[in-house]
Amino acid sequence: MAIRMIKRAKPYQVYWNDPYTGKRKSASFSTLKEAEKYDALINYRLKYEKESFLEDVQAEVVPVPKPEQPQTLEEVCEAYLEASGAYKKEKTLRWRMDGLKIPLELFGFCQ
Numbered sequence: 190m191a192i193r194m195i196k197r198a199k200p201y202q203v204y205w206n207d208p209y210t211g212k213r214k215s216a217s218f219s220t221l222k223e224a225e226k227y228d229a230l231i232n233y234r235l236k237y238e239k240e241s242f243l244e245d246v247q248a249e250v251v252p253v254p255k256p257e258q259p260q261t262l263e264e265v266c267e268a269y270l271e272a273s274g275a276y277k278k279e280k281t282l283r284w285r286m287d288g289l290k291i292p293l294e295l296f297g298f299c300q
Contacts, residue, residue: 191203191204191205191228192221192224192225192228195217197217198219199217199218199219200217200219201217201218201219201220201221201223201224202215202216202217202218202224203215203216203217203218203224203227203228203231205231205235207242207245208235208239208242209239209242209243262292262293262296262298263293263298266289266292266293269285269289270282270285270286270289273285
């Protein structure tokens with residue numbers, strides 16, 4: 190799309206808007222010749238090969254693994270206590286379990 194100069198080690202920056210996300214992307218180069226060459230490539234891709242930008246977008250998206258079975262509230266609370274390090278000190282464990290009493294009682298896990 191365009192080339193601009195910046196005050197960095199690689200002073201020539203090519204920038205363009207991604208046709209799928211609308212976000213501004215950029216790449217920096219040491220020489221003006223390299224920047225012009227890359228700018229021509231980006232312009233060509235924008236005009237004739239827009240699908241090539243879709244591959245970049247898909248590479249950025251990280252799929253979130255889904256648990257095989259749904260977790261119960263009790264299992265989620267147990268995982269929280271383990272992750273928070275509450276088992277290291279008895280006082281911390283009691284304090285965190287007191288905080289979890291209300292939701293556990295609400296859903297019928299505690300009497």
